[in-house]
Amino acid sequence: MDIADFFDTFFEEAEELLADMEQHLLELDVDDPDSEQLNAIFRAAHSIKGGAGTFGFSVLQKTTHIFENLLDHARKGELTLRADLVDTFLEAKDIMHEQLDAYRNEEEPNQEAYERICQTLQQIALEEIGQTLDAPAVPAPTIEKKTSASAEAAEPSSLSERHLLVALLNVSEKDRTLLVEELEQLGDVQSHSGDEKRYEVTLTGDVSADDIEAVMCFIIEPEQIEISVVAVEKNEEASVSPELDAPVAVPTDVVEPTNSAKPAAPAVAKPADRAPSPEKPAKSAPKKAAAESASIRVSVDKVDQIINLVGELIITQSMLDQTVSDLGDQSVGNSSLQNGMSLLQRNARDLQEAVMSIRMIPMEFVFSRFPRVVRDTAGKLGKEIELITEGKSTELDKSLVERITDPLTHLVRNSLDHGIEMPDEREAVGKPRVGKLVLSARHQGGNILIEVRDDGAGMDRDRLLAKARENGLNVSDNMSDEEVFQLIFAPGFSTAKEVTDVSGRGVGMDVVKRNIQGMGGRVEIQSKKGEGTNTRIVLPLTLAILDGMSIKVGGETFILPLSTVLESLQPAKGDMYAMAGDDVVLKVRDEYLPVIAIHEVLDVENAITDPTKSIAVIVQGEGRRYAMLVDELIGQQQVVVKNLEDNYRKVPGVSAATILGDGSVALILDITGLHRLSRAKKEAGKQVNYPHLSYYQEAEPS
Amino acid sequence: MSQANNGAVLSAAEADNREFLVFSLGEEEYAIDILKVQEIRGYENVTRIANAPDFIKGVTNLRGVIVPIVDLRIKFHLDSVEYGGQTVVIVVNVADRVVGIVVDGVSDVMTLTPEQIKPAPEFGVTLSSDFLSGLGSLEDRMLVLVDIDKLLTSEEMALVDSTSSR
Numbered sequence: 001m002d003i004a005d006f007f008d009t010f011f012e013e014a015e016e017l018l019a020d021m022e023q024h025l026l027e028l029d030v031d032d033p034d035s036e037q038l039n040a041i042f043r044a045a046h047s048i049k050g051g052a053g054t055f056g057f058s059v060l061q062k063t064t065h066i067f068e069n070l071l072d073h074a075r076k077g078e079l080t081l082r083a084d085l086v087d088t089f090l091e092a093k094d095i096m097h098e099q100l101d102a103y104r105n106e107e108e109p110n111q112e113a114y115e116r117i118c119q120t121l122q123q124i125a126l127e128e129i130g131q132t133l134d135a136p137a138v139p140a141p142t143i144e145k146k147t148s149a150s151a152e153a154a155e156p157s158s159l160s161e162r163h164l165l166v167a168l169l170n171v172s173e174k175d176r177t178l179l180v181e182e183l184e185q186l187g188d189v190q191s192h193s194g195d196e197k198r199y200e201v202t203l204t205g206d207v208s209a210d211d212i213e214a215v216m217c218f219i220i221e222p223e224q225i226e227i228s229v230v231a232v233e234k235n236e237e238a239s240v241s242p243e244l245d246a247p248v249a250v251p252t253d254v255v256e257p258t259n260s261a262k263p264a265a266p267a268v269a270k271p272a273d274r275a276p277s278p279e280k281p282a283k284s285a286p287k288k289a290a291a292e293s294a295s296i297r298v299s300v301d302k303v304d305q306i307i308n309l310v311g312e313l314i315i316t317q318s319m320l321d322q323t324v325s326d327l328g329d330q331s332v333g334n335s336s337l338q339n340g341m342s343l344l345q346r347n348a349r350d351l352q353e354a355v356m357s358i359r360m361i362p363m364e365f366v367f368s369r370f371p372r373v374v375r376d377t378a379g380k381l382g383k384e385i386e387l388i389t390e391g392k393s394t395e396l397d398k399s400l401v402e403r404i405t406d407p408l409t410h411l412v413r414n415s416l417d418h419g420i421e422m423p424d425e426r427e428a429v430g431k432p433r434v435g436k437l438v439l440s441a442r443h444q445g446g447n448i449l450i451e452v453r454d455d456g457a458g459m460d461r462d463r464l465l466a467k468a469r470e471n472g473l474n475v476s477d478n479m480s481d482e483e484v485f486q487l488i489f490a491p492g493f494s495t496a497k498e499v500t501d502v503s504g505r506g507v508g509m510d511v512v513k514r515n516i517q518g519m520g521g522r523v524e525i526q527s528k529k530g531e532g533t534n535t536r537i538v539l540p541l542t543l544a545i546l547d548g549m550s551i552k553v554g555g556e557t558f559i560l561p562l563s564t565v566l567e568s569l570q571p572a573k574g575d576m577y578a579m580a581g582d583d584v585v586l587k588v589r590d591e592y593l594p595v596i597a598i599h600e601v602l603d604v605e606n607a608i609t610d611p612t613k614s615i616a617v618i619v620q621g622e623g624r625r626y627a628m629l630v631d632e633l634i635g636q637q638q639v640v641v642k643n644l645e646d647n648y649r650k651v652p653g654v655s656a657a658t659i660l661g662d663g664s665v666a667l668i669l670d671i672t673g674l675h676r677l678s679r680a681k682k683e684a685g686k687q688v689n690y691p692h693l694s695y696y697q698e699a700e701p702s
Numbered sequence: 703m704s705q706a707n708n709g710a711v712l713s714a715a716e717a718d719n720r721e722f723l724v725f726s727l728g729e730e731e732y733a734i735d736i737l738k739v740q741e742i743r744g745y746e747n748v749t750r751i752a753n754a755p756d757f758i759k760g761v762t763n764l765r766g767v768i769v770p771i772v773d774l775r776i777k778f779h780l781d782s783v784e785y786g787g788q789t790v791v792i793v794v795n796v797a798d799r800v801v802g803i804v805v806d807g808v809s810d811v812m813t814l815t816p817e818q819i820k821p822a823p824e825f826g827v828t829l830s831s832d833f834l835s836g837l838g839s840l841e842d843r844m845l846v847l848v849d850i851d852k853l854l855t856s857e858e859m860a861l862v863d864s865t866s867s868r
Contacts, residue, residue, distance in 0.1 A: 312766040556750065602752035647799045648761060648770040649862060651751055659763045665749040677753070 010051045011104050012297065017044040018097050025090050030081045038075035041089075045071055048096065059109045060099045066121045067092050079128050088124060092117050167226035168199040300398070303358050310348075310355045311545075311640035311659075317348045318661040356545070360395035363441040363450070366405050367392050370439060373409060377416045384423050384433055385416060390440035396448050400539055403519055404450070407512040411452045411535050412437065414509070419456030419533050429530065431455065447521075447563075450537040459485055459527040485525035489513040520546070520563055538563075548639045548658070548668065551617065552632040553598045554607035559639055559658060559668045566618040566625070568633060573612050583682070586616055586627040593618065594675065597629040601653060601678045607631055621671030628674075641668065653677040718816045722838065724845060725792060725805040728780045732805075733812065733838060733845040740793045740800065742808055745771075745785055755860055759804065764793065770861060772854070773804040796851045801861060803850075812845070814838045819847065832856075 021044040024037045049064035067089070073079040095117045099109035168179060176199050180192050190202040324341050367389045378385040396404070420426075420435035427433055438453040461484050468475045468487050475487070491510040516523050521539035540547065540563065548559035575587040576595070585592040595616070599607030608614045608631045616627040639658035644651055644667075655670035722733035743764075748771050750760040757776040761768050771791060775783045791802040822834035833853040838845035855862055 308766055315766075604752070642766075642768045644761070644768055647768060647801060648751075649860070652753060654751075657749075657761060657768045659766065659768075662747075663763055664747045665761050665763050665768055667749065667751070 007055060007104075010055055011100060014048050014051060014100055015097075016297070017048055018093055018100070020044055021093055022090065025086055025093065028081070028086060030083050030086060033074075033081050035075060038071065042068065042071040042075050055103075057099070057103050059111075059114050060096060060103065063092070063096055063099060063114055063117060066118050067096070070121050070125055073125070073129055079124075085124060085128070088120055092121060164203045165228050166201045166203055167228075168194075168201070169226065170197060300359075303355075306355055307359070308640070310352050314348055314352055314640075315659050315661065315663065317344055319663055321345060322661060357395070359398050361398050361401055362392060363394045363396055363401070363448075364392040366401055366408060367439055367441070369405070369409075370412060373412060374416065374437060377413055381417060382422065383416065383420055383435060385420060385435045385437055388436065388438045390438065391442045394441040394443060394448060396441075396539070400519055403515065404537070404539065407515045407537070408439075408450065408452070410509070410512050411537075412439070415452055415454040415456065415533065415535070419454040419458075421457050444538070448539050450539065452535045452537075453532065455532040458529040458531050458533055459488075459525070460529055464488070481527075482524070485527055488525070489523065520561065522563065545638050546641050546658070546668065547636065549617075549636055550634040550660075550666070551598075551630040552634055553602070553630050554604035556602075556604055557634065557660065557664075557666045558598070558602075558630075559666050560617065560619060560628075560671075561655075561668065562636060564619045564621055564671050566620055568615055568617045571611050571614075571616045571627070571629075576611055584611075588618060588627065591625070593625050593627040595627045595629060596674055596678045598669075598674070599629070599631075601674055601681060619671050621675070624672075624675075626671060626675055628671075639666075639668070719813050720819075722812050722814060722845065722847065723792065723808065724810050724812055725790075725808045727775050727778060727806055728782065731809070731843060731845050732774075732848050734792070734794065734848050734850045735835075736811060738794045738796060738850050740795050743791050743793065743802075745789045745791050745804055758860065762791075762802065764800065764802070767800060769793065769800050769802050771802040771804060772859065772861065775804065775806065777859075794850055794854070796854050797862070799854075799862075801854055803854075812838070812840065814840075814845075822847075 021041050024041045024044075028034070028037055028041075045064050045068040049061055049068055052058075052061040052064060070079065071089075074081060079085075095110075095113050098113065102109040168176060180189060180201060190204055192199065192201040194200045321341060324337065370389070371387055374385055374387045415437055420437065421429075421431075423433040426435065436455045438451065440451045440453070442449055461481060464484050464487050465475055465477065465479075468490070471490070473487065473490060475484075489509050489512070513523055516537055516539070519539055521537055524536045524538070525533065526536070527533040546559075547562040549562050549565050551558050551560060569588070571586055577585050577587065577592070579585055584595040586595050587593075595611070597609075597611070597614075598604065599609065611629055614629045614631055615633060617630055617633070619626055619628055639660075642657045642659065642665075644654065644657050651667070653670055653674040653676075654667045655673070656668045657665050658668055660666050721736040723736045723739050724731055724733045726732070746762075748760040748762045751758060751770075754760075757773050759771040759773050761770050763769075773783065785804075788807045789804060790808055791804055792808065793800060793802045818840065819836040819838055822831045822836050824831055833849050833856065835847045835849040838847050853859065
């Protein structure tokens, strides 16, 4: 993944954060601000600052820094909000947005706007809470600006007795008198002279340019003030007032609580001869347009709605298809109908694929974080590791990508810690010093297969078994390798000789497994002692569509998630054993599996009750296997998963629902839920009625 | 001038009038606020849900949305519960949920003035008066006005997870 992708991610995130910020600012009730909203605005600024700092967008970083400081005061209640302050905040947000756009187009952001907003925000801090913000010094792009007021404002503490020249532009005599009086409050006025067009006051005292401006702004416009240190008194070009650079855009209402003392119109008229560009920065339109049209941000809800609708379309299409094929011979003559149907089918499938691909993002987004993880972990452990990633472009549903990252990180850390040996050990057994860790992703059928492969020590079957016995787990020596390796997913199980800060506490692997199962996937481990370990995660491509096995019990159709189905067989009478009470187990190749008769658990009428006449489907749920008795297997099909809880409630033994080709609803069964239900039913002597069932809902992890 | 005044008075009175959808359960006539009604459809293709109370017939597919179906006749302990051509499902919108209720038939839409709505008397074991918004009297007819919101979200209907945060 190249750095430009990270930029894009940052830009998109920052844009979203700015949009949030704006919304919160607009909703903010200035009289009674909601602290949650203030916090949200603060957090947004903080996040943008962090990102901007990382990518070296210094102007944006500094702007957000000042803004963030001010917001910090606001959320602590030290700064009382007013409508005009919120206006300024909004303007700051706009400027940050412009800066963001500039960076996106690989341009330098507008320096004047930046300085202006920093100045304004500093001023608010000074006026409202009487302190300066610990702002980073405003960079001076030209030598002339070194003496500017803003540079001084940044270091007010260094100010001591010195001479300041305050020039008042276009101020009437009445206001002049007033202003001079004001200035006398601040320091010793040495001299004052001039005419209406330019009236100069020399001032000594421990006072910053900001203070002066703040005081005078009650009477005149900020553009009418020029402040400079006396040393450059004769050099008019040097006396640059920061406000002067872009007078038109200055938020006049911020510094103008009263307009009675305000002089008449010509206020902003003059500065044309010194201000370089009074307009707001013109956006570089063509480049920006190109960057924006490359992608659009759409809410996931909207995409899901489209996916749902397309699902409906597919169902309608298969209904039509069925009707047409039911017509049989009658429709043979009508070739245009048949052609139309096959065309519709193809188009509908293409449409479904295209829509599903909207939610798909490449695994690269997950893999890209691992070089860093591997580097840091390897460094900590003193190991030498080479990371290889394969199949970065393999696409996976967005929600799964987000959820796979943590389990995968855990597996990688585990491989680094327990799998790959120390360089010296490796050399001793004739392996290269540098260990190899491979992360790969690829499609396999309707699933995605993610592998974490290392060429380390592999798993020690005997040690795993010994450890399992130590932990009181029920194991035997003739368990298959696969079963032995699955032991590491048992809660609290760790074979690490000592606990490191990377792994070894025995928490985590069970969480990894649970997370992956929660996504409808499974974990498999292949390992050879001395040669390495391969952890394979098999995930469905998406959560919205499920590969199902449809089964029939009585007249009812149910769906079993295909990922849980291992095999199906016809149970022989000799293989069924009754156990204490009602329990029945089925012997399948030396293994006794609890039998769940679906017709009993779900009260299905007219079902086959003789087990030897029904079909046993061997299923696996949460690591345990069960034999489910069903009447008939109908076949495999992809189904659109529909939530039952939207309009109804959680149903024990059922995970969701779907709509079949004929438009009817079929329930998707939840294996472990069914097992719990069957046990509770037997306990309650088959007298279970609904209120008791709330017990399962509490028992089930939500 | 006086005519205009009359018009204003009339519309103010009309604003208090409420429209009800009248349906029958056996011999009795019930009514619910028409604004709660989304649509009326036939009873078909309902998938049974195991271990649910008997008055919950199951779920059906309403244009891609899974909707539970409640048979009020069973809930109200009516003698004969038959499913025929007249049996209809009133799809209502309550508490952000869509629920279908099975009734024997839908007769008409009535406008009731506030005077025509009488308070519901304390009665009923099967239908608590908590779930009634009153009784509507129309000449020789009496309509039982059901507060469908309260009824369907009540615990005894078991339609909503009692522990859910919704």
